[in-house]
Amino acid sequence: MTDYGHDLLFGAFVTPSATAGAELAVVADRAGLDLVTFQDHPYVARFHDTWTLLSYAAARTTRIKLAANVLNLPLRQPAVIARSHATLDRLSGGRIELGLGAGAFWDGVEAMGGRRLTAGQSIDALGEAIDIIRQVWDTSTPGPVRASGAYYDVSGAKRGPAPAHAMSIWLGAYKPRMLRLAGRAADGVVPSLSYLPGGINDYADLNRHIDEAAEAAARPPAAVRRLLNINGTFSDFGRSFLDGPAEQWAEDLAGVALDHGVSAFILASDNPADLELFAAEVAPAVRDLVAAERA
Amino acid sequence: MLHRLEFGALVTGAGAAVEAERRGLDLVAVQGDGAWTRLSWIAGVTERIGLVAQIDLAEHAPAVLARSAASLDLLTGGRVTLALADEPGTAEAVEIVRNVLDAGEPRPYRHLGEHYRVPQAQRGPLPAHRIAIWLTGADARSVRLAGRTAEGWIGTPDELAATGKLLDEAAAEVGREAAEIRRVVILDPRAASASEPGAADLFELSVAALLPLVVEHGAGTFLLRTDDPDELRRFAELREVVLRELPEPPPAPIKPAAVRAKRRPGIDYDNVPASLAATAVEPGDLDYARVRSTYMRGGAPGLVLRPRSTGEVADALAFVRAHPGVPFGLRSGGHGMSGRSTNDGGIVLSVQALDTMEVLDAAERLVRIGPGARWADVARFLMPYGWALSSGDYGGVGVSGLATAGGVGWLAREHGLTIDHLRAVKMVLADGSVVRASDDENPDLFWAVRGAGANFGVVTSFDFQVDEVGDVGFAQLVVAADDPADLLVRWGRAIEAAPRTLSGQLIMGPPRPGQPAFAQLMAVVDAADPSVIVDTLQPLAQLAPLYNQNVVLTPYAGIVNNAAEGYHSGQGDPVSRSGLIEHLTPAFAKAAAELIASGAVHWFQIRTVGGAVADIPPAATAYAHRSANFSIVAMGSSERRVDAAFAPLRSHFDGMYLSFETGLDHVADAFPPPTLARLRELKRRYDPAGLFRDNFALGDQS
Ligand SMILES: Cc1cc2nc3c(=O)[nH]c(=O)nc-3n(C[C@H](O)[C@H](O)[C@H](O)COP(=O)(O)OP(=O)(O)OC[C@H]3O[C@@H](n4cnc5c(N)ncnc54)[C@H](O)[C@@H]3O)c2cc1C
Numbered sequence: 002m003t004d005y006g007h008d009l010l011f012g013a014f015v016t017p018s019a020t021a022g023a024e025l026a027v028v029a030d031r032a033g034l035d036l037v038t039f040q041d042h043p044y045v046a047r048f049h050d051t052w053t054l055l056s057y058a059a060a061r062t063t064r065i066k067l068a069a070n071v072l073n074l075p076l077r078q079p080a081v082i083a084r085s086h087a088t089l090d091r092l093s094g095g096r097i098e099l100g101l102g103a104g105a106f107w108d109g110v111e112a113m114g115g116r117r118l119t120a121g122q123s124i125d126a127l128g129e130a131i132d133i134i135r136q137v138w139d140t141s142t143p144g145p146v147r148a149s150g151a152y153y154d155v156s157g158a159k160r161g162p163a164p165a166h167a168m169s170i171w172l173g174a175y176k177p178r179m180l181r182l183a184g185r186a187a188d189g190v191v192p193s194l195s196y197l198p199g200g201i202n203d204y205a206d207l208n209r210h211i212d213e214a215a216e217a218a219a220r221p222p223a224a225v226r227r228l229l230n231i232n233g234t235f236s237d238f239g240r241s242f243l244d245g246p247a248e249q250w251a252e253d254l255a256g257v258a259l260d261h262g263v264s265a266f267i268l269a270s271d272n273p274a275d276l277e278l279f280a281a282e283v284a285p286a287v288r289d290l291v292a293a294e295r296a
Numbered sequence: 297m298l299h300r301l302e303f304g305a306l307v308t309g310a311g312a313a314v315e316a317e318r319r320g321l322d323l324v325a326v327q328g329d330g331a332w333t334r335l336s337w338i339a340g341v342t343e344r345i346g347l348v349a350q351i352d353l354a355e356h357a358p359a360v361l362a363r364s365a366a367s368l369d370l371l372t373g374g375r376v377t378l379a380l381a382d383e384p385g386t387a388e389a390v391e392i393v394r395n396v397l398d399a400g401e402p403r404p405y406r407h408l409g410e411h412y413r414v415p416q417a418q419r420g421p422l423p424a425h426r427i428a429i430w431l432t433g434a435d436a437r438s439v440r441l442a443g444r445t446a447e448g449w450i451g452t453p454d455e456l457a458a459t460g461k462l463l464d465e466a467a468a469e470v471g472r473e474a475a476e477i478r479r480v481v482i483l484d485p486r487a488a489s490a491s492e493p494g495a496a497d498l499f500e501l502s503v504a505a506l507l508p509l510v511v512e513h514g515a516g517t518f519l520l521r522t523d524d525p526d527e528l529r530r531f532a533e534l535r536e537v538v539l540r541e542l543p544e545p546p547p548a549p550i551k552p553a554a555v556r557a558k559r560r561p562g563i564d565y566d567n568v569p570a571s572l573a574a575t576a577v578e579p580g581d582l583d584y585a586r587v588r589s590t591y592m593r594g595g596a597p598g599l600v601l602r603p604r605s606t607g608e609v610a611d612a613l614a615f616v617r618a619h620p621g622v623p624f625g626l627r628s629g630g631h632g633m634s635g636r637s638t639n640d641g642g643i644v645l646s647v648q649a650l651d652t653m654e655v656l657d658a659a660e661r662l663v664r665i666g667p668g669a670r671w672a673d674v675a676r677f678l679m680p681y682g683w684a685l686s687s688g689d690y691g692g693v694g695v696s697g698l699a700t701a702g703g704v705g706w707l708a709r710e711h712g713l714t715i716d717h718l719r720a721v722k723m724v725l726a727d728g729s730v731v732r733a734s735d736d737e738n739p740d741l742f743w744a745v746r747g748a749g750a751n752f753g754v755v756t757s758f759d760f761q762v763d764e765v766g767d768v769g770f771a772q773l774v775v776a777a778d779d780p781a782d783l784l785v786r787w788g789r790a791i792e793a794a795p796r797t798l799s800g801q802l803i804m805g806p807p808r809p810g811q812p813a814f815a816q817l818m819a820v821v822d823a824a825d826p827s828v829i830v831d832t833l834q835p836l837a838q839l840a841p842l843y844n845q846n847v848v849l850t851p852y853a854g855i856v857n858n859a860a861e862g863y864h865s866g867q868g869d870p871v872s873r874s875g876l877i878e879h880l881t882p883a884f885a886k887a888a889a890e891l892i893a894s895g896a897v898h899w900f901q902i903r904t905v906g907g908a909v910a911d912i913p914p915a916a917t918a919y920a921h922r923s924a925n926f927s928i929v930a931m932g933s934s935e936r937r938v939d940a941a942f943a944p945l946r947s948h949f950d951g952m953y954l955s956f957e958t959g960l961d962h963v964a965d966a967f968p969p970p971t972l973a974r975l976r977e978l979k980r981r982y983d984p985a986g987l988f989r990d991n992f993a994l995g996d997q998s
Contacts, residue, residue: 044417044418046363046418046420046421047420047421049363049367049370049371050367050368052332052336053332053336054367056340057336057337057339057371059340060310060336060338076360077360078355081355085330085332088329088333088334092310093337111415112404112414112415112416112417112418113360114359114413114415115357
């Protein structure tokens with residue numbers, strides 16, 4: 002059993018297309034999910050701008066937390082990301098978290114005028130960005146932001162606004178170097194199950210890298226929340242992992258929570274009925290199963 | 297007065313924005329840190345008010361900003377305006393934003409400038425309305441930039457007084473009219489300058505303070521800088537007074553110079569009939585992206601007319617008659633293959649707005665359907681009555697493109713073609729006259745409309761007698777096709793032996809290396825009893841090993857509920873060949889298998905006809921090839937290759953259904969000699985000048 006002791010979160014991972022994206026956020030809010038997230042691919046014209054959609058959706062919801070899953074750093078600026086998140090966090094009463102990615106689809110990034118980085122460079126850039134973001138948010142330290150790195154130079158930028166709550170930075174992370182950055186500097190990781198080549202058991206490796214890096218940086222591993230984007234099918238008869246009735250989903254996810262310490266499950270679906278079922282039947286059952294085991 | 301006056305508030309908080317909307321102000325603007333985020337939030341907590349954000353370009357890459365703006369515009373149904381400060385790079389940014397928003401341009405956007413590099417951005421999304429860009433800056437350079445490129449200029453009253461002339465001059469230099477640029481005046485009740493209307497002036501002298509700005513300097517929008525609820529209330533009251541005292545009607549919208557510059561030769565844009573001007577679309581209009589292309593073809597028409605009534609259709613045809621040398625296409629759902637419902641530089645008449653549906657006589661199951669409805673809409677409309685009208689297999693197809701040609705659908709063998717349900721039409725003829733055609737009125741025309749309707753006029757309503765149809769079985773099977781010829785023969789026999797309650801189709805594609813050959817079989821069985829459905833399908837399921845099967849019990853509307861949303865963005869020009877055939881003989885099947893194996897076609901499809909279709913005598917309608925049991929279509933991309941590969945099939949055919957044919961020289965295949973002779977005679981009578989020519993035009997050789 003691996004357990005970092007976090008409360009469980011259940012969320013939605015929604016395609017940022019058309020107005021449906023905003024409507025699904027409202028559905029998720031009403032259904033009682035904890036979190037609604039949108040992917041961010043600014044080079045794809047048919048998607049909505051994730052930040053705009055997220056801001057709009059935040060205004061149309063009352064309770065649910067919102068985050069990008071994950072924001073494309075190469076086409077955005079760290080200080081702007083920090084300020085806009087803080088602004089929206091204040092407007093929404095502390096409902097915003099920051100999902101951040103080093104970037105992928107470099108052809109798309111370059112086509113829009115972003116700079117192409119190697120995987121390694123992009124992780125270094127992300128590390129610099131996290132530092133800048135935390136400095137901008139930190140209005141209790143006097144003086145301007147100090148950051149002149151290899152990728153960003155924003156020394157002298159003013160600090161603030163500070164978010165309304167201690168905002169988490171979650172990274173889209175899979176590979177050791179990125180996981181080490183998360184262990185060192187982030188508050189969570191949010192990989193997608195479908196991108197784990199070995200399936201859910203790969204999470205043990207993810208945890209190992211994160212935990213080691215956290216400890217090396219003198220942070221408790223529990224400082225890094227383990228999230229997971231999932232996809233599956235609700236069907237009448239159980240067939241396989243996350244393909245079956247709600248009770249089976251609950252068993253499957255409780256197992257993941259207890260085996261790997263994953264404490265947030267974000268369902269990729271644009272189907273309101275799936276999101277409602279996930280909130281109404283899966284989430285409470287997983288919570289019960291995990292609570293029973295933790296007790 | 298250049299514009300309809302607008303009154304707004306320049307606010308910092310969302311609460312003030314909500315208050316501004318509640319008080320009836322026209323717009324709300326934000327500037328400063330996090331302006332875009334705050335505006336997006338405000339968009340979410342308001343419903344109606346216009347939204348302006350002043351963007352700091354240091355924080356927003358223009359290409360990403362364009363997408364952000366389009367997103368918010370779509371989310372809010374077209375409420376967004378962008379304001380930019382004039383900085384180095386603003387001119388480039390304006391250009392980038394405009395071009396990325398121009399989603400109708402098929403090619404990616406490339407801009408390699410001094411300040412920005414956008415190597416090849418995808419364009420879009422298409423916003424809900426044309427997003428105006430306003431520029432700030434009172435120095436001569438900024439004002440000139442606004443005059444040349446922006447939809448608005450923002451400044452203080454003093455600045456407006458000082459720069460108005462320059463703005464007009466800069467606009468005139470590039471052929472723009474002064475009215476293309478809205479003058480936006482920021483009123484600051486706390487402004488220091490004594491010469492500007494301060495709070496006292498503004499609210500005590502009210503109209504007197506604003507009038508000179510409007511009358512002498514062309515101010516169109518006033519933005520009061522305040523979050524104070526009381527000031528917002530008083531400003532809204534002032535708005536009421538000013539609008540009352542300036543009763544001039546809003547000036548007619550003008551086409552921006554940038555749009556006029558894209559006009560095509562030969563079209564008399566300035567004389568588009570008044571009834572159509574407001575809905576017409578030309579290159580450069582925002583809606584152009586939505587109307588230029590069709591499902592199958594990329595197009596670039598010079599003008600799209602969108603009448604909303606039969607009278608307006610007549611107006612449109614008068615305009616078309618005045619343009620004899622200009623290509624002319626008629627469009628409903630835009631799925632034409634034979635019908636050239638888009639073109640290059642010509643006129644398109646779209647009947648899409650004529651999409652009403654009503655029941656005329658419930659006992660007779662008589663319905664009246666507008667030509668612009670889509671078949672998915674029709675099916676949904678009929679469903680609650682327990683009725684259906686067999687149309688085609690795709691719900692996005694338009695009513696009038698299909699119902700003037702034939703209509704080979706999911707219930708064809710049981711209930712016949714779509715045109716077999718037609719009882720009367722209303723149409724506008726080439727000379728602009730409006731007539732009804734039925735068995736009793738203009739029977740010649742009614743005969744011609746059912747199979748060759750596109751040659752005779754614009755149908756503006758269809759009266760159909762529809763069928764009682766409950767839930768049906770819909771099967772999709774994927775079967776092995778190791779021996780395609782053998783499969784075709786046996787599928788053909790199974791179909792001919794099947795009861796009329798079964799109609800269906802077969803689809804095959806070119807062989808793919810390393811993959812087994814397969815065929816897709818689809819069928820509808822009009823029966824509600826699952827065991828009857830399964831029994832009826834059995835002969836098809838036994839034809840070959842099944843790779844996949846899916847059978848559902850569904851309302852008819854569920855089968856054609858497959859229309860893609862959004863607008864067409866077809867590219868290129870498809871090549872499609874078709875034929876009608878009585879039996880799938882071994883000789884035909886062998887030729888067809890060779891065609892499929894040739895790789896020259898990427899799509900080979902056979903739909904079932906026969907049954908009730910063949911009950912109607914060939915002379916009864918212009919669609920005459922009634923004896924066929926099968927309708928065949930093959931699509932590819934190279935005309936030469938497709939024709940070569942398709943040639944061996946032709947000797948087996950007995951005519952052709954024109955809707956699946958892109959080769960317009962096959963008129964003689966579409967209509968047998970007696971039909972063709974009668975059609976030509978009628979064409980001479982009803983359309984001697986050949987106005988209707990986009991779909992198997994009947995030439996005048998006798
Ligand atoms: C994906 C797809 C599936 C199809 N499946 C079937 C099928 O199963 N069965 C079948 O029978 N056909 C089928 N078709 C063919 C289709 O019926 C024809 O292409 C039809 O013309 C499309 O109608 P539309 O209104 O969508 O097209 P449009 O392109 O809008 O119109 C096509 C032509 O119809 C004529 N026309 C349009 N409106 C009027 C009017 N008001 N008065 C007179 N003439 C008019 C014009 O000549 C015009 O060029 C299919 C086509 C596609 C693309």
